[in-house]
Amino acid sequence: MSASRSLTRSFRDGPRALLWLALVLSLGLAAYFAVKHFSPAPPKSIVMVTGSPDGAYHQFGLKYQALLKLNGITLTLQPSSGSVENLAQLNAGQADVGFVQGGLGPMATAAHSQLPDFEALEDDEQPNTPLRSLATVAHEPVWIFSRTLRLSDGLGPLKGQRVAVGVAGSGNQKVALELLSSYGVTDSHHHPLEGTTLVSEGGMAAVELLLADQIDALILVASVQSPVVQKLLASDGLRLASLHQAEGLARRLPYFETVVLKRGSVSPLLDRPNKDITLLATTTNLVIQEDLHPALAYLLLEAARQTHRAPSLLARPGEFPNPQGTDFPLAEESARYFKNGRPFLQTYLPFWMANLVQRLVLMALPVLALLLPLIRLLPWLRSWRQSRRIYRHYGELKFLEQDLLSHQLSPEERAQARESLDRIERDVLGTRFPIDFTDRVYTLRQHVELVRRNLARPGPTEP
Structure with missing residues (x-):
């Protein structure tokens, strides 16, 4: 028994x-599946493509790098020739985040081609792109400097002159050629007319050429905080064009808007500039890969807020970053960030602890x-x-x-x-x-x- x-x-x-x-x-x-598929740990390092080392994009990147380092994330900065190369690297998956000049993304291109407003399209009609905008972070005015030419009535006087239009393949060059074509300085294929010489230089190299009288004018697309722009504004003997047709050009080229550099804002003592200057301007897009970890997207948004919220000669306090006028579909994290602010846990806990708690909560849910x-x-x-x-x-x-x-x-x-x-x-x-x-x-x-x-x-x- x-x-x-x-x-x-x-x-x-x-x-x-x-x-x-x-x-x-x-x-x-x-x-395991909840953590693996719904809340994986964010990577410890990401790559940001910026621009030339003396440009505003790279200076912005340095500030982002320092802020992310405080949260245990390594941000590797990758210089480039500008927005066109940045966009190519982002599309090729060679960078996680980067700055892209307004007017280069699919939504701006569609607007320029008179396609319907993307905000009115259905989700399945949105641009087929792996990229998303986190925000616009700064104005990028078009600065047109010369020594002797009067350009207020248009860019026609640049015919037969030597004009620096930016590095070949850059966003700066794209904008410059489009403006010159609008004024008949180049033909529709951007071939110079009437002996005009287009110089493929940009940044500080183009500034040095202008100051040395080796070119007659330069067209520069850059943030007002750019060291290049600061040097131009501080140089004696240079004229900054205030185009009378700026509003019309902004209607013709929808990725442009107009901003005003107020009289005496550069130097009240020197009364520089000595009148209000109306400038065409686009915006800088902070662009990420669609699959970037959400925690890093929020961290980048917070870095953008701390970097760009201060007032400038062309922006009011807190004007940037903002979710308006992006060239790419807005990231979901951005929509929530601008509506509700930082995630609750990231507001009260260090980044690594907030992410850990969030993962533990998601692990507990199943x-x-x-x-x-x-x-x-x-x-x-x-x-x-x-x-x-x-x-x-x-x-x-x-x-x-x-x-x-x-x-x-x-x-x-x-x-x-x-x-x-x-x-x-x-x-x-x-x-x-x-x-x-x-x-x-x-x-x-x-x-x-x-x-x-x-x-x-x-x-x-x-x-």
Whole structure:
């Protein structure tokens, strides 16, 4: 009987152990997939493509780099020739984030081609691009400087002159050629007319050429904070064009707007400039890969806010960053950031801790999703187990009664039978049954006592 009891116990405990093992494995797998697919850890380093080392993009990048370093993220800066190269590297997946001049993205291109407003399009009609805008972060005016030419009435006087239009393939050159074409300085294919010489130089190199009278004018697209622009504004003997047709050009080329450099804003002492200057301007887009980790997107947005929120000669305090006028579809993180601010955890916790807590919460959600139905089943499971325990004892009593009725028990078998009855009674007395089981427990104890009395009587074959 000890062998049969051991076998019974193994069948009883085996399914229970398998059930707990399956539950633990299910919870572990659910937590793993939640963390792996819905909240992976952000990478420790990302690449930002900027621009020339003496340009505003690279200076912005240096500030971003320092701010991200405080949060344990390494931002590697990758200089370039400008926005066109930046866009190419982003599209090729060679950089995670970068600055792109307004007018180069698919939404600006579509607007220039008189396509419908992208804000009115359905989701499946949006540009097919792996890139997203986090925000526009600065004005990028078109600065047209010369020494002697009067350009307020237009760029026609640049015919036959030497004009620096920016590095070949840059966004600066694209804008410069489009403006020159609008004024008939170049043809529709951007070939110079009437002896005009286009010089493919930009940045500080073009400034030095102008100051040395080796060119007659330069067209520069750059932020007012750019060291190049600051040097031009501080140089004596240079004229900054204020185009009378600026508003019309902004209507003709929709990625442009107009900004005004107020009289005396550069130097009140020198009355520089000595009149209000109306400038064409585009904006700088902060562009990321669509699959960039959301935590890093929020971190970049916060770095943008700290870098660009200060007022400038052309922007009011807090004007940038903003989600308006982007050349790429706006990232989901940006929409939430500009509506609700920083994520709650990142507001009150360090970046690494906020991300850890968020991942732990997401890991707990599938566990809770599995546990809640189990918790609701617990009362039923407990009742089922208690009923099963009672029925199992009744089964043991039935086997004992059959043994008593079928043959004469030996003294050893009678001792084992008494031990089984005692064990059943101890198990019943030592188990806390619900109140609604009281009648069944009482009946089971009566049956145990009945079998005990029958065991004490002589068997059918005894004299």
